[in-house]
Amino acid sequence: MATNKKSGKGSNTSVRPxxxxxxxxxxxxxxxxxxxxxxxxxxxxxxxxxxLIVFSLLGLVWAIPFPYIKFLGQYxxxxxxxxxxxxxxxxxxxxxxxxxxYLMLIVVFAFSYGIIELDDWQKAGGPALWLVCLVIFVLSWxxxxxxxxxxxxxxxxxDDLKFLLIGPVWLLHFILKxxxxxx
Numbered sequence: 186m187a188t189n190k191k192s193g194k195g196s197n198t199s200v201r202p203x204x205x206x207x208x209x210x211x212x213x214x215x216x217x218x219x220x221x222x223x224x225x226x227x228x229x230x231x232x233x234x235x236x237l238i239v240f241s242l243l244g245l246v247w248a249i250p251f252p253y254i255k256f257l258g259q260y261x262x263x264x265x266x267x268x269x270x271x272x273x274x275x276x277x278x279x280x281x282x283x284x285x286x287y288l289m290l291i292v293v294f295a296f297s298y299g300i301i302e303l304d305d306w307q308k309a310g311g312p313a314l315w316l317v318c319l320v321i322f323v324l325s326w327x328x329x330x331x332x333x334x335x336x337x338x339x340x341x342x343x344d345d346l347k348f349l350l351i352g353p354v355w356l357l358h359f360i361l362k363x364x365x366x367x368x
Contacts, residue, residue, distance in 0.1 A: 211281040211368070214351045215358060221338035222355075230332035235352045236292075237325040243293070244300045244318030246270045262304075267297075278354055284361065284368045285354045292357070 208216075222228055247267035257264055271293050278286035303314050333340050341348035361368045 209282075211285070211354075211358075214281070214347070215355055218341050218348055218351050218355050221333070221336060221341050224332075224336040227332035227336040230328050230335075231352070232356060234325040234328040234332070235356055237321050238329070239292075239353050240296045240299065241318040241322035241325060243267050243270065243296050244303065244314055245322060247297075247300050247304075248313070248315035248318065267300075271297075274350060277350055281354070282368045284366065285357055288357050288361070289354060292353070 222231060244267075247265055249266045251261075251265040253261055254264065275286050275290055275293070278289050300314065300318075303311075303317055306312075307314050329340065341351070358368055
């Protein structure tokens with residue numbers, strides 16, 4: 186464990202020699218995010234709740250009525266407010282790490298498929314897409330708050346809203362590390 190020179194307290198980040206290249210912003214964000222995600226129970230909760238939050242938030246934004254655009258024809262339902270949300274987040278991830286952005290795009294495609302299935306279920310008489318996503322969203326955030334209560338540290342996004350976007354790719358970077366893929 187490295188020692189923080191200013192406070193003398195330990196930290197979970199290593200001291201990098203001056204001869205090495207400076208850390209990339211993505212690594213700095215991951216180190217900072219990891220500070221409040223050390224407890225194994227909290228980490229496990231995050232592996233469940235973070236993807237569910239992303240899925241449900243995407244579904245909630247997807248459910249916001251979008252104007253009909255004639256030239257889109259049969260594809261009108263596929264361009265919606267969530268499309269802009271996806272474009273912004275993937276661009277942000279691309280600026281941090283192209284590899285992570287590509288992986289996140291695959292995840293978003295899978296989530297979009299799930300949302301389309303929920304939308305079809307709604308059309309067939311099932312519950313409203315927004316309602317299903319709202320329930321998932323609330324329950325997932327409750328899980329997150331329980332995880333941080335167990336951890337004994339506040340969620341990172343309370344210090345910087347960027348960490349709402351960092352959480353999903355923080356999880357993905359562990360998968361890439363396990364597969365020995367550089368991000």
